[in-house]
Amino acid sequence: MADTISQRIVDDLVANGIDFVTTVPCKQLAGVIEVLDKDDRIHHVPANKEDEGMGLCAGAFMGGKRPCIIMQNTAIGVTINTLATLIQFYQMPLPMLISYRGELGEPVACQVEMAIHTKPLLQQMNIPTFHFHKEEDVEELGKILEYTRMCSKPTAILTDASFWRGY
Amino acid sequence: MIRSDVLKSIVPVITDELVICNIGLPSQELFMFDDQPSNFYMLGTMGLCSSVGLGLAMAQPEKVIAIDGDGSVLTNFGTLPTIANNVTDNFVLLIIDNGSYGSTGDQPTYAGQKTSLSKVAEACGCEHVVECQAEDTAAELKKALDSGQMTIIVCKCESGNIPVSVIEIPPVVIRDRFMKEVARRQG
Numbered sequence: 001m002a003d004t005i006s007q008r009i010v011d012d013l014v015a016n017g018i019d020f021v022t023t024v025p026c027k028q029l030a031g032v033i034e035v036l037d038k039d040d041r042i043h044h045v046p047a048n049k050e051d052e053g054m055g056l057c058a059g060a061f062m063g064g065k066r067p068c069i070i071m072q073n074t075a076i077g078v079t080i081n082t083l084a085t086l087i088q089f090y091q092m093p094l095p096m097l098i099s100y101r102g103e104l105g106e107p108v109a110c111q112v113e114m115a116i117h118t119k120p121l122l123q124q125m126n127i128p129t130f131h132f133h134k135e136e137d138v139e140e141l142g143k144i145l146e147y148t149r150m151c152s153k154p155t156a157i158l159t160d161a162s163f164w165r166g167y
Numbered sequence: 168m169i170r171s172d173v174l175k176s177i178v179p180v181i182t183d184e185l186v187i188c189n190i191g192l193p194s195q196e197l198f199m200f201d202d203q204p205s206n207f208y209m210l211g212t213m214g215l216c217s218s219v220g221l222g223l224a225m226a227q228p229e230k231v232i233a234i235d236g237d238g239s240v241l242t243n244f245g246t247l248p249t250i251a252n253n254v255t256d257n258f259v260l261l262i263i264d265n266g267s268y269g270s271t272g273d274q275p276t277y278a279g280q281k282t283s284l285s286k287v288a289e290a291c292g293c294e295h296v297v298e299c300q301a302e303d304t305a306a307e308l309k310k311a312l313d314s315g316q317m318t319i320i321v322c323k324c325e326s327g328n329i330p331v332s333v334i335e336i337p338p339v340v341i342r343d344r345f346m347k348e349v350a351r352r353q354g
Contacts, residue, residue, distance in 0.1 A: 020226065043225065045253055047218075048245030055215030056249070059187070059222025062207065062346050064353065067222075085211025086219075090342040 005164070006031035008138055009097070013068060014041045016145035018095070020065040022046070022053035026072035028099035028164050033070065050075035051082040054094065061092050066149070070097045073118045073158065074111075083125055087154045094154040095145055100131070105161035122156050129156040132163040168301035169327035170263050171196045174234070176305045177261075184230040184259075184312065185349065187220040189239050191270030193263065195331040197234065204348040208334055208341055214243030217260050221250055224258035229352055230312060231257060237264040237278035237321075244287075250319070251292030259311045260319045261304070267326040285321040293319050301325070 009032050013021070020043045023033050037044050043065070047053030050071045057067035075098070087094050101108070102115025122129045128151070130144055131137075141157070148155045168176075170193060178201045186206045188194045194208035207223075209216050217240065220233025240246065240262055250260065266279020278284050285298040295316050299307045301324035311318035334341075 020222075045222075045225070045249070048249060049243075051212075051215065052218045052243055052245050052249065055212070055218025055243075055246075056222035056225075058215070059219035059224070060226040061222075062219075062342065063223045063226025063349060064346075065222075065226040082212055082215065086209075086215060089211060090338045092342070 003031050005135060005138060006035045009141065010035045010039055010042070012138070012141045013145070014039070016142050017066045018068045018145065019043060020045070020057065020060040020067040021070060022056050022067070023070040024048075024050050024053060024072065024075060026099040026101065028101065028159065028161065029070055029072070029097075032097070050078045054079055054082045054087060057094055058086050058090070058092055061094075068095045068097060072099045073101055074114045076118055076121050077114060080121065080125065083127070083154055088125075091152045092154075093148045093152045095148045096154060096156050098156055098158050099164075100158035100160040103160040103162070105166055118158065127154050127156050129158065132157060132159045135163060135165070137163060169325045169329075170236075170265050170269060171329045173263055173301050173304050173322055173324050175200055176302075177308050180305050180309050180312070181232065184232050185223060187216055187223060187231065187233045189216040189235050192328055192331060193234060193236060195334060196329070198334050199331055204344040207345045210334065210338055210341075214239050214246075217246045217250065218243065220260065221246070221253065221255060221258055224255045225253065227349060227353065228257060229349070230259070232259045232261055232308070232312075235260060235262050236269070237262060237266060237284060238268040238276045240284060241276055241278060247288050247291040247293065250317070251288070251294075254294070254317050256315055256317050258317050259308065261308060262319065262321045263324060264321050265324045265326045269326065269328055273326050273328070279326075285319070288319045288321070293317075295319065297321070298323065
């Protein structure tokens with residue numbers, strides 16, 4: 001069921017010119033994916049793997065779109081090479097809205113394994129990283145999208161279970 | 168014919184199209200034969216040529232050719248269902264299938280053995296899939312571009328490489344001149 005926070009996120013994406021989104025699902029992101037899939041202001045392309053999604057975003061960016069990728073934090077493990085050799089190497093802006101699994105409230109032990117590595121990997125990659133823990137943190141989304149475009153870098157927005165009020 | 172012969176043969180067919188070219192030797196060969204601002208060279212990121220091409224085709228109306236390889240498509244197999252389910256009629260995926268990882272020393276790929284990429288593409292739901300011999304590639308590419316239908320061409324050719332130099336244009340320059348060319352065409 002779509003919730004107001006998911007609608008707010010999609011509205012903020014649209015308000016900041018995001019018009020092309022690729023997704024690989026996560027339970028925490030189900031609401032936002034549901035909302036954006038119904039929104040004809042955004043071209044939504046589900047991807048099979050997150051590096052593939054970043055390739056789609058890179059192409060869309062060069063074609064004049066403003067892309068965003070929505071994925072789980074485990075995808076950091078999948079996309080390191082793509083972030084370095086495509087998004088960073090060619091200096092492309094790419095906001096990554098990421099479900100931060102494995103934090104407080106997590107029921108699946110294995111998710112903690114990648115949660116531990118998420119911030120160190122992003123730091124190692126010199127990726128500006130923002131952490132949404134409380135619902136009001138969403139207020140910064142617009143500024144983060146503007147910042148991403150300004151610096152032409154990938155940026156990470158980690159959204160944890162507390163932000164989503166469980167799932 | 169080897170891949171470089173195929174590339175040389177299709178250069179006259181590529182007129183106004185935007186080209187995304189696969190990592191390694193294919194990009195270096197295309198750069199040597201016919202460098203254009205409308206060419207985007209993948210200097211890294213094995214496998215994503217077709218994904219970048221599809222994203223580009225979805226984003227703007229000009230025709231896009233992604234010149235990919237069998238090894239690259241095998242690396243990013245998930246691309247074929249995405250292409251099939253997001254029909255984009257200004258997109259042509261040309262897979263130059265020499266049955267080997269050419270840029271890394273011609274190690275054999277499974278596409279040169281039991282796996283048929285054209286059958287995989289069809290099984291994924293791609294509606295216009297053509298498999299051809301190397302010498303027919305230019306004609307098939309021309310036909311696909313004229314058809315106005317999203318087409319996957321699998322060109323079967325020999326394995327082998329020619330000496331080429333690395334591309335020394337900085338990546339940001341490649342990207343910037345490409346985007347300026349895209350923007351110029353949008354008017």
